[in-house]
Amino acid sequence: MNRIRTAWARARGVAGDAGSATAEYVVATMAAVGFAGLLVIILKGDEVRTMLTDLVHRALSVGG
Template sequence: MRSGNWLPRRLDETGAATAEYVVATMAAVGFAGLLIVILRGDEVRSILTDLVRRALSVG
């Protein structure tokens, strides 16, 4: 058993930021995929189209 040598390795956070970026990126990709699935639905598309038409209509 190694004595006194485990502390620096245990507290070493090398690569922790990279791992956090990977988790955040994967969450963003999953959320984007979910939005694409939702927005491809006919009901949502018609609601958004109606909203844009009302926003762009004059008067």
């Protein structure tokens, strides 16, 4: 009976942690995808595009 308990405890310990790293990768990947989607939405706006274009024009015309 003691061997069965020991084997069961080992199986639970291994199974409890199995896949946890994969789940962490999924959470981090989903957060990155969400952040990238938010950036795409923000950068598609006309105001942001105008600000970035003006910034690039000013940066390139400083030396001239």
